[in-house]
Amino acid sequence: MLFMAKLDDRSARHDRFHQKAKKEGFLARAVYKLDEIDEQHKLFKPGQRVLDLGCAPGSWLQFARKKVGDRGVLVGLDRAPLGGDVGGARIVVGDVMSIDLKELKGDLPAFDVVLSDMAPDTSGIRSQDQARSEALFERALEIAVAVLAPGGNFVGKLFQGPDFKKLIEAVRARFETAKTAKPASSRQASIEQYVIGKGFKS
Numbered sequence: 406m407l408f409m410a411k412l413d414d415r416s417a418r419h420d421r422f423h424q425k426a427k428k429e430g431f432l433a434r435a436v437y438k439l440d441e442i443d444e445q446h447k448l449f450k451p452g453q454r455v456l457d458l459g460c461a462p463g464s465w466l467q468f469a470r471k472k473v474g475d476r477g478v479l480v481g482l483d484r485a486p487l488g489g490d491v492g493g494a495r496i497v498v499g500d501v502m503s504i505d506l507k508e509l510k511g512d513l514p515a516f517d518v519v520l521s522d523m524a525p526d527t528s529g530i531r532s533q534d535q536a537r538s539e540a541l542f543e544r545a546l547e548i549a550v551a552v553l554a555p556g557g558n559f560v561g562k563l564f565q566g567p568d569f570k571k572l573i574e575a576v577r578a579r580f581e582t583a584k585t586a587k588p589a590s591s592r593q594a595s596i597e598q599y600v601i602g603k604g605f606k607s
């Protein structure tokens with residue numbers, strides 16, 4: 406009974422955010438995770454340069470465009486191409502593990518915000534999925550440290566696992582503050598969390 410109740414709860418949540426995204430013209434329900442994180446942590450300012458790692462299908466880019474306005478610059482990276490123009494972002498198709506940072510930066514000297522909503526292809530084996538998520542998170546943090554301007558902000562998705570605390574400490578070592586968030590639109594059954602680093606110390 407409890408299991409069925411959990412399933413019902415999960416599909417109701419899926420429906421609510423999925424339907425809302427459709428109605429409001431966002432490409433994925435994931436937008437409400439970033440919206441809630443931004444509401445709490447104030448990540449963006451108009452005119453900023455934003456790098457979005459694992460950006461497909463593009464709802465975080467749509468949200469970032471609303472926040473940075475026309476003067477802002479958006480760059481997105483994903484293994485999968487996007488369906489079309491999303492928020493006027495420059496899209497790089499490639500694997501984060503092997504991408505050349507020069508290709509991400511283009512003509513920009515630095516970024517103000519680096520986002521990563523990257524998730525591994527899940528195997529169903531918890532320890533394996535956690536390890537893959539940790540590797541993606543570590544790579545996102547490595548890129549953030551390489552491309553952020555002083556004072557910049559970072560958000561990275563991370564499956565909670567044995568190295569969770571260690572990775573939060575790694576963020577704390579490079580940013581003024583490091584916090585975690587579990588947005589309401591992230592399914593309760595999911596082990597995903599977001600780690601937010603604010604105020605990059607170059």
Ligand SMILES: C[S@@+](CC[C@H](N)C(=O)[O-])C[C@H]1O[C@@H](n2cnc3c(N)ncnc32)[C@H](O)[C@@H]1O
Nearest residue numbers: 435459461462463464465483484500501522523
């Ligand atoms: C949850 S989706 C991101 C959703 C996105 N934030 C949005 O709002 O539309 C995760 C994305 O990470 C990408 N991804 C996973 N591993 C990657 C890798 N090694 N390199 C680049 N992208 C990767 C996947 O292709 C997928 O599109």
